[in-house]
């Protein structure tokens with residue numbers, strides 16, 4: 001099928017290339033001309049494992065192209081909306097201006113029988129607001145929220161664990177669901193369930209999924225604080241809870257909390273929308289508050305460990321991206337804590353395998369180095385802030401030889417703390433300073 005993908009950011013670029021790889025004829029539209037040039041030249045505009053190869057392969061087939069002119073979307077039968085929905089100026093509700101502009105620019109191109117399919121994450125009710133404009137042009141709106149994770153974006157797109165399709169209860173709605181069934185046929189053939197529902201439930205499904213994931217993480221972070229106070233071990237606790245299939249073992253990782261371009265802003269927007277609807281989402285407001293406090297708590301812990309003063313101390317921060325296998329620093333806990341320590345007068349040196357350029361643009365006053373060994377050289381303290389596998393593999397004895405003082409805060413509870421302590425490090429995890437550790441007599 002001939003498709004257009006409007007908005008070629010993290011979501012749209014991956015979606016466009018993945019749809020071309022499934023055999024569709026795709027034009028990706030973005031109003032950022034530099035981005036379009038990069039994509040046309042086959043250069044992935046951000047780091048996502050496998051994306052560079054997928055772009056090269058699909059551009060070579062001739063089934064994928066990019067343009068900054070919306071008119072080039074005219075020949076498509078189905079248009080995916082993948083533009084950003086960041087936080088609005090109030091810092092809470094979703095900014096829907098990009099989406100509205102994208103729809104307005106598409107309206108003159110729509111032909112009877114066309115489909116417009118929203119993938120952007122939106123507050124419930126957005127689709128029904130847009131549906132009338134689109135049906136007035138003879139086309140049909142559907143909502144097909146996206147659940148991909150950065151770092152796994154291609155696999156998540158091509159092998160989704162579910163496909164949600166929200167449609168209106170009209171003939172056009174039925175045809176839209178059929179069209180999406182055809183588009184995703186290879187994914188459905190390999191077992192992905194397709195759930196056809198109404199527009200509002202589809203929108204809500206996306207917000208609810210992110211809210212639930214955020215809740216799991218904040219729940220475990222609250223447990224980490226209790227474990228710290230009680231002398232228990234939150235990583236062991238997570239393992240025990242995870243054996244219960246009703247709970248599940250994923251997203252139970254305590255530490256410095258969640259970040260990124262989605263969970264934090266989506267949760268805030270969810271709460272804001274619930275408020276507009278007169279519904280009570282206080283629990284989710286608390287989830288966000290718990291998360292925000294992780295960052296200040298981690299910075300404070302470092303200050304305490306450095307005997308109450310970080311001014312002039314050299315602190316190495318391992319990681320700037322909000323998670324490993326990504327160069328995304330949007331709302332990154334790592335960069336936030338690094339900046340807090342910088343504001344307190346520490347000489348912060350940040351390293352990251354792929355996010356330094358983005359981090360420097362966002363926090364230019366911090367010092368950066370591409371090499372973790374350089375970051376550690378002469379450091380008075382180390383904070384592991386992003387659980388990149390190469391940081392998990394660091395040899396603690398080699399690291400100890402580089403620093404001025406072997407003091408590490410493991411903000412992701414991902415290091416083999418016994419090995420680090422054996423190599424002479426003063427190790428602090430988040431909620432892992434329990435009796436287990438005390439039994440070894442090495443934490444204090």
Ligand SMILES: NC(=O)C1=CN([C@@H]2O[C@H](COP(=O)(O)OP(=O)(O)OC[C@H]3O[C@@H](n4cnc5c(N)ncnc54)[C@H](O)[C@@H]3O)[C@@H](O)[C@H]2O)C=CC1
Pocket residue numbers: 006007008009010011012029030031032035082083084085086098099101102105119120121122146147148149150261262
């Ligand atoms: N990043 C992710 O992993 C996921 C993102 N989402 C949702 O997808 C949406 C997009 O997110 P990202 O791709 O991360 O954002 P992004 O900011 O990386 O990309 C948005 C792109 O849209 C372009 N754009 C904005 N207005 C446009 C217009 N009128 N015409 C053409 N292009 C336009 C921008 O230039 C930019 O390249 C958001 O609603 C987000 O919540 C959903 C699932 C996963």
Ligand SMILES: O=C(O)[C@H]1O[C@H](OP(=O)(O)OP(=O)(O)OC[C@H]2O[C@@H](n3ccc(=O)[nH]c3=O)[C@H](O)[C@@H]2O)[C@H](O)[C@@H](O)[C@@H]1O
Pocket residue numbers: 121146147148149150151210213217250251252253254255256257258259260261262263266322323
């Ligand atoms: O709406 C979105 O854009 C996406 O948001 C998240 O995906 P993503 O932002 O790529 O990142 P996650 O892997 O979910 O991690 C989010 C944050 O939570 C943190 N995290 C994750 C898991 C955990 O146990 N503990 C924890 O602190 C990560 O370090 C990271 O900062 C969701 O997982 C996706 O399903 C969703 O599509």
